[in-house]
Amino acid sequence: MNSPLANTDSDPIGTARAHVLVADDDPGSCRFLCDGLDSMGARTEACMDGMAALQRARAEPFDLLLLDCRMPGAGALQILTALRADQRACSAESIAVATTAELEPGGRQSLLDAGFSQILLKPCGLAELQQVLALVQPGRHPAGMLDDRAALTATGDATTMRALRLLLREELALLHQELDALSRDRAGFSERLHRLRSSCGFCGATALSAQTVLLQQQLLQRGATPIALARFRQALLATLQALDS
Incomplete structure (x- = not known):
């Protein structure tokens, strides 16, 4: 299995562009998340179907996974559960963030318990995206270290x-x-x-x-x-x- 951050060319920690999978079936949200992360130096790949996102995460070592909770095929929870159970998946150990426009009572803790490092509520701003990117590139985005x-x-x-x-x-x-x-x-x-x-x-x-x-x-x-x-x-x-x- 390839490890996260395998896309680096020299120093593997924090110097190369973070490779981010953005999975969201809403075109507007997907475009904002990708453009925002790209503007901060990330390299994003968009996916608008849950099963397609799972296939990409199995095949490619992403540093960060942004997974929408509700998508056709599979939502964030189903995708991450499948990835964590498959040690052959290239992104099995990647940091994952769940994205959602609404969060039910108890939903945040359930997602954290499932292995998500953070929950990103939509709509969000660039400051929230910076905190998300700091999860994988803390040295490059020190402003996102403390919430x-x-x-x-x-x-x-x-x-x-x-x-x-x-x-x-x-x-x-x-x-x-x-x-x-x-x-x-x-x-x-x-x-x-x-x-x-x-x-x-x-x-x-x-x-x-x-x-x-x-x-x-x-x-x-x-x-x-x-x-x-x-x-x-x-x-x-x-x-x-x-x-x-």
């Missing part, structure tokens, strides 16, 4: 949010120092990542949270790959930079 709105929703007020972000900053600085040693301790690393996911959620560190989830999944299955560790390290450093700014 203030999500953090305020989780913490309840700005004072608590700032206090928790200070704690996260200390946690990340220590984790960066210990990362090489931790990567050789599969059980200990998995437990550390479990705690980090909670901190990321409270602080709105969406890009780092996405890389943490993917790394956890790899550790459970067969151990972390070098490219997954490199992407996690880059997201960690970019989040530290954002917390310091």
